[in-house]
Amino acid sequence: MLAVLLLALATLYVTWTAGRLDRLHARVDAAWAALDAQLVRRASAARAVASALPPGPQREALEQAARATLEVGFAGREAVENDLSRALRAAVPLLPRGDALQELESASTRVGLARSFHNAAVRDARVVRLRRIPRALRLAGHRSMPEYFEIDDTTVPH
Amino acid sequence: MRVGIACPYTWDVPGGVQSHVRDLAEHLLALGHEVSVLSPVDDPDRADLPPWVVPAGRAVPIPYNGSVARLVFGPLSLARARRWVREGEFDVLHVHEPTVPSVSMLACMAATGPMVATFHTATARSRALQVFGTALQPVLEKVSGRIAVSPAARRVVVEHLGGDAVLIPNGVDVARFDGAAPLPGRPAGPTVVFLGRIDEGRKGLAVLLEALPELVHLVPDVRLLVAGPGDVDDVRAAVPRSLRDRVELLGLVEPEDKPRVFASGSVYCAPNTHGESFGIVLVEAMAAGTPVVASDLEAFRRVLQGGRAGVLVPVRDPGALAGALGDLLLDEPRRRALARVARAAVERYDWQTVTAQVVAVYETVLAAVPPTAHVEVDADLEVLAALLEDGEEDDAGRVLTTLRRWIAERPRRDRVPAPR
Numbered sequence: 001m002l003a004v005l006l007l008a009l010a011t012l013y014v015t016w017t018a019g020r021l022d023r024l025h026a027r028v029d030a031a032w033a034a035l036d037a038q039l040v041r042r043a044s045a046a047r048a049v050a051s052a053l054p055p056g057p058q059r060e061a062l063e064q065a066a067r068a069t070l071e072v073g074f075a076g077r078e079a080v081e082n083d084l085s086r087a088l089r090a091a092v093p094l095l096p097r098g099d100a101l102q103e104l105e106s107a108s109t110r111v112g113l114a115r116s117f118h119n120a121a122v123r124d125a126r127v128v129r130l131r132r133i134p135r136a137l138r139l140a141g142h143r144s145m146p147e148y149f150e151i152d153d154t155t156v157p158h
Numbered sequence: 159m160r161v162g163i164a165c166p167y168t169w170d171v172p173g174g175v176q177s178h179v180r181d182l183a184e185h186l187l188a189l190g191h192e193v194s195v196l197s198p199v200d201d202p203d204r205a206d207l208p209p210w211v212v213p214a215g216r217a218v219p220i221p222y223n224g225s226v227a228r229l230v231f232g233p234l235s236l237a238r239a240r241r242w243v244r245e246g247e248f249d250v251l252h253v254h255e256p257t258v259p260s261v262s263m264l265a266c267m268a269a270t271g272p273m274v275a276t277f278h279t280a281t282a283r284s285r286a287l288q289v290f291g292t293a294l295q296p297v298l299e300k301v302s303g304r305i306a307v308s309p310a311a312r313r314v315v316v317e318h319l320g321g322d323a324v325l326i327p328n329g330v331d332v333a334r335f336d337g338a339a340p341l342p343g344r345p346a347g348p349t350v351v352f353l354g355r356i357d358e359g360r361k362g363l364a365v366l367l368e369a370l371p372e373l374v375h376l377v378p379d380v381r382l383l384v385a386g387p388g389d390v391d392d393v394r395a396a397v398p399r400s401l402r403d404r405v406e407l408l409g410l411v412e413p414e415d416k417p418r419v420f421a422s423g424s425v426y427c428a429p430n431t432h433g434e435s436f437g438i439v440l441v442e443a444m445a446a447g448t449p450v451v452a453s454d455l456e457a458f459r460r461v462l463q464g465g466r467a468g469v470l471v472p473v474r475d476p477g478a479l480a481g482a483l484g485d486l487l488l489d490e491p492r493r494r495a496l497a498r499v500a501r502a503a504v505e506r507y508d509w510q511t512v513t514a515q516v517v518a519v520y521e522t523v524l525a526a527v528p529p530t531a532h533v534e535v536d537a538d539l540e541v542l543a544a545l546l547e548d549g550e551e552d553d554a555g556r557v558l559t560t561l562r563r564w565i566a567e568r569p570r571r572d573r574v575p576a577p578r
Contacts, residue, residue: 023299030302120323124295
């Protein structure tokens with residue numbers, strides 16, 4: 001009798017945890033989609049402000065950095081986004097105030113928000129995945145372990 | 159956008175979280191968003207209840223976090239919260255203080271869509287969080303965007319719940335306080351204003367009353383104006399008989415009278431002892447142009463820019479408080495200078511600035527919903543490519559190809575999203 005009860009409880013726990021992991025992974029995927037979109041938006045804002053710079057190495061560096069972020073896959077993304085942040089930090093003081101700079105500021109802020117939310121989602125998912133029972137029973141299925149996305153996203157001095 | 163906001167504390171009782179929610183709701187409405195607020199309400203028939211407030215029942219007073227919190231919890235409230243979430247069909251649900259056992263937590267349990275949570279509490283050691291932190295995790299992990307109103311509140315989130323929160327300060331309607339007239343028919347002369355619950359120890363009225371005899375010694379014609387709910391007789395009993403005529407007790411003041419209360423003071427005094435996460439009253443006093451003398455708490459130090467925009471005094475030190483108040487009351491040029499610095503310092507707390515930041519959070523969270531169909535994704539790509547088309551033509555084509563490749567590389571490509 002007791003064994004049956006325990007078995008029922010264990011089954012309940014496992015099903016619930018599997019469902020929970022599924023939701024957590026969905027949240028990570030969605031948060032990544034949002035972060036991805038904001039990074040693309042930032043890259044396109046960077047290209048827009050680059051065209052406002054006078055021709056020269058500064059402008060070329062910024063255009064190159066923006067282009068690189070659009071061409072890389074997931075691996076190596078952090079490095080090229082960091083390069084873009086660096087190029088933007090160098091370029092922003094030279095830029096005239098205007099719509100293009102405002103769009104860049106707005107995009108940069110949202111990259112910061114989206115990155116914070118993405119990493120919070122990754123953390124929540126990892127905490128559950130790394131527990132003993134979900135790991136032993138492979139409750140996460142075939143999905144790869146969610147990875148943090150760490151870049152220095154400050155581009156505009158406040 | 160349709161925004162549902164859950165407020166855990168009783169709407170009828172004044173408090174920091176309640177006014178935050180009210181102001182946020184009003185500013186979102188002013189921007190053209192649709193807003194519904196779920197909150198405990200003691201008297202659902204009161205005439206001044208805004209039409210966008212949905213009462214969640216009467217609250218029960220429970221000592222919590224050093225104050226008396228009035229909370230609702232239970233199956234009936236959960237059912238109400240569930241109905242509110244279902245019927246509201248919100249684009250985004252914004253819960254305030256979801257760790258407090260009240261409607262925010264219930265709404266959080268009931269909802270599934272995009273969710274934002276704001277954390278106000280800055281108590282370093284919250285017993286409730288220590289006990290229930292782990293148990294709350296499954297509820298809180300549904301929240302996709304976390305906001306903290308102060309660095310202290312953010313630290314609480316990081317320590318007790320894990321993970322980060324973005325910092326968006328509390329808002330103040332600067333224009334509502336700027337240039338307010340003093341209350342009518344009040345005697346002239348140096349006046350110290352206190353505003354806050356008078357029966358709540360951590361607001362520190364006791365410290366100020368203890369400082370009063372020495373302050374009278376320094377500034378013989380000083381008066382004390384005390385505004386806030388609580389037992390007025392208890393306060394009167396705590397004042398020496400000879401000084402009672404100098405203490406004016408206003409009791410609970412209506413929110414619309416607050417600017418005039420600040421304007422009636424030569425100095426605003428915040429002798430709080432602990433447990434302040436932000437110090438919105440300080441910002442209000444500063445917006446009203448009243449110089450501030452406040453306890454040297456971390457939150458206050460931040461608002462007062464380390465003492466540039468107001469005077470900081472040691473916590474629970476009546477002697478130091480009397481000295482600082484006396485000095486400032488006798489130095490009008492310094493009061494004017496402080497008020498000027500303070501007025502500039504409050505710009506970043508103006509609700510217009512703050513609401514724009516909150517809306518940016520909503521939009522970021524809304525962007526984080528799984529794509530519904532490949533056709534739609536493709537349509538989005540065309541739009542994106544069109545947006546990028548300011549460059550050369552082959553550039554746009556390349557961007558499109560790259561984006562397609564990303565979509566294909568994404569791990570979730572094989573998963574069919576559940577219909578919403």
